[in-house]
Amino acid sequence: MRAYERLLKEITPKLRQIIRRHRQFFTAEEVEDLVQDVLLSLHAVRATFAAGRSFMPWLSTIAHNRLADSARRYYRGKANEVQVDELPVTFAEDPANVEVESYRDPGELANAIRGLPEGQRNAIEMLKLREMSLKEAAIASGTSVGALKVSIHRAVATLRKALIKE
């Protein structure tokens, strides 16, 4: 294992600890998201580390700076959110206001997703369930954006066919 990789792996638990201490209301996923953000940040500015200086103050400054940034993003996002009990209708016509769930049986849909070939299932999970962007999903799965588009198109077609048949 490379020294840099070892260093990043060693500091990751420490970063999780710092983030959990400051963001106790964060879910595990949000903590991990911020840990990755700090890792990317320190990678981006690794040239600013001077060999003779202490490592922990350097790391801690970056971590706290990214924490403060995430708080700013959070409150900015909150300020732009509008809480409504029920979304207003968009058009008066009946077809635009069908008040039924998209899928009447979520269990049936979950089964149909499980039955998909692996590539298509991964595409559905990343792009539809975890709402990742095409670029993020491509990096995570190691495939191209084009291949993902094909997979998701095929997956939706297969699901539609399976659900209508059932």
Place this chain on the structure above:
Amino acid sequence: MIAMDTDKLIERLAENADPVRRLAAPWVRTAMWIAISAPYVALVVAMMAPRSDLQEKLSDFRFLLEQVAALSTGIAAATAAFISIVPGYDRRVALLPLAPLCVWLASLAEGCIQALVQGGAGLDLASDFVCIPAIALVGALPALAMALMLRRGAPLRPHISTALGGLAAAGLGNFGLRFCHPQDASVMVLVWQMGTVFLLTMLSAWAGRLILDWRPLLMNVRRNLRPG
């Protein structure tokens, strides 16, 4: 939303950790910035024609004190700006240019008080808008060099870093300007020259996030991550 597993991200980062040139110490970078800026300031002063009474002014204590204070403010602000983009330093370092700035202001304030004591003749305030473009022109290349040099660091406090950088460039610009602009009444220097320095510092602070931001840095890292 998590793009990938953290361990996988670390592996990718390690794969993409090409050697980087370490940032020199802040005071070394200040010296580099002066080495880039000084010839330009000298050239602009020479092109704008030095003031006719320069020889006489060089033996005037107040003029020398104000020039040393302006230059020191510029150098201290540049050092503080370069320190502010290195994680791990004490953030109080941003106060570094305050001491020479206070000397500069005190000297000008004392000049105003003396003019007041002497009957207020030296307190006439005329418009001298030329100070704004002149200081901006003398400080233009130092400001550009400063912005480029700051972008190599961490955007920890963008507005403070660019304000310090702007103060450094404007301080140097004012230092150069006084060699060619025959304006010595303290109140005029205080309002027009010092006013311009503050205006440019405020503008630089406003541009903080345009010059220094994490987002493009992180986007660049993400773009360069080779798929594993």
